[in-house]
Amino acid sequence: MTENKNNRGFELEDFFAATKKNAPVASETLRYKILKTSEQEFHKSNSFILKQSHKSWWNKLFKEFGGFYSVAGYGAVAAVGIFIGFSSPSWSKLILQFEKKSTVVELEFADPFADVTLLYLEE
Amino acid sequence: MKSLMQFNELSGMSDHALLEAYVNGIPGASKILTDRFMPKIFAQAFHRILNEADADDITQEAMLRLWRIAPNWEQGNAKISTWLYKIVNNLCVDRMRQRKTEHLEAVSEPIDNRQNVTDSILNKSRANALYSALARLPVRQREAVSMRHLEGISNPEIAEKLELSIRAVKSLIARGKRTLSETLQSQKSEIGYQND
Numbered sequence: 619m620t621e622n623k624n625n626r627g628f629e630l631e632d633f634f635a636a637t638k639k640n641a642p643v644a645s646e647t648l649r650y651k652i653l654k655t656s657e658q659e660f661h662k663s664n665s666f667i668l669k670q671s672h673k674s675w676w677n678k679l680f681k682e683f684g685g686f687y688s689v690a691g692y693g694a695v696a697a698v699g700i701f702i703g704f705s706s707p708s709w710s711k712l713i714l715q716f717e718k719k720s721t722v723v724e725l726e727f728a729d730p731f732a733d734v735t736l737l738y739l740e741e
Numbered sequence: 742m743k744s745l746m747q748f749n750e751l752s753g754m755s756d757h758a759l760l761e762a763y764v765n766g767i768p769g770a771s772k773i774l775t776d777r778f779m780p781k782i783f784a785q786a787f788h789r790i791l792n793e794a795d796a797d798d799i800t801q802e803a804m805l806r807l808w809r810i811a812p813n814w815e816q817g818n819a820k821i822s823t824w825l826y827k828i829v830n831n832l833c834v835d836r837m838r839q840r841k842t843e844h845l846e847a848v849s850e851p852i853d854n855r856q857n858v859t860d861s862i863l864n865k866s867r868a869n870a871l872y873s874a875l876a877r878l879p880v881r882q883r884e885a886v887s888m889r890h891l892e893g894i895s896n897p898e899i900a901e902k903l904e905l906s907i908r909a910v911k912s913l914i915a916r917g918k919r920t921l922s923e924t925l926q927s928q929k930s931e932i933g934y935q936n937d
Contacts, residue, residue: 630922634890636867642793644783644800649775652804656771659808
């Protein structure tokens with residue numbers, strides 16, 4: 619009973635209460651600083667969004683096509699296609715001439731022992 | 742009148758909605774978010790690192806991170822309070838690694854001027870004793886007890902932050918308090934209790 623009474627005097631809650639009473643609270647200066655940074659960050663992100671929206675139409679298109687290398691590839695293919703489409707017919711004649719010149723020479727190798735076999739037959 | 746109405750409207754909004762309002766430039770949203778989170782963050786930081794200046798820095802840093810992530814915050818993400826809890830925890834760990842100073846030396850002076858000198862000394866010695874006993878608890882027990890009894894966070898909220906069941910949180914707190922009682926009992930005379 620005596621121990622219970624003593625323990626009742628020793629309440630953990632007293633320690634929590636004392637600690638809370640002793641702990642500092644966030645100051646007004648801190649609140650002011652936080653609000654100031656909130657404004658700064660808001661303006662930063664807003665100007666970033668504005669910049670993004672200015673260049674967004676071509677940026678999006680660029681990304682849609684798969685980036686720089688992809689767009690460069692498309693460009694090269696398009697340039698060749700346009701060239702073929704608009705080049706004069708003489709160009710195609712030139713190509714034909716080139717093809718004729720570069721005909722493959724077929725070599726027929728004679729059998730060096732053909733006559734030898736004939737000689738044996740004659741004997 | 743209009744701004745008062747808007748302020749009242751904003752006060753009733755959820756944390757997510759307020760963050761969205763902040764991103765959309767609605768005035769007052771950041772003030773309400775600050776008032777909601779700043780005291781909790783500060784208390785959490787202070788009870789972890791026991792240094793007011795560091796708690797100030799950590800609170801500011803955590804809120805700065807919130808403003809920065811705001812435009813990319815998605816509804817499906819964790820609760821803002823849980824996210825902030827983790828950020829503050831990490832910042833506290835970083836700060837403690839940096840400083841590696843003795844916690845007890847850094848306990849702030851009492852701020853309640855109404856307390857008389859004896860009370861003030863008694864409170865301070867009890868606070869120091871509690872912090873010292875808390876420091877000896879396993880991390881999870883310390884966090885749970887600190888959140889429940891020093892920061893005033895509810896059990897379901899603690900469970901969410903520590904990613905545990907409510908039952909597990911209750912058990913952690915009970916075990917933590919038992920150990921604290923035992924530790925503090927042994928220092929009775931030093932902290933203003935008479936040994937009978």
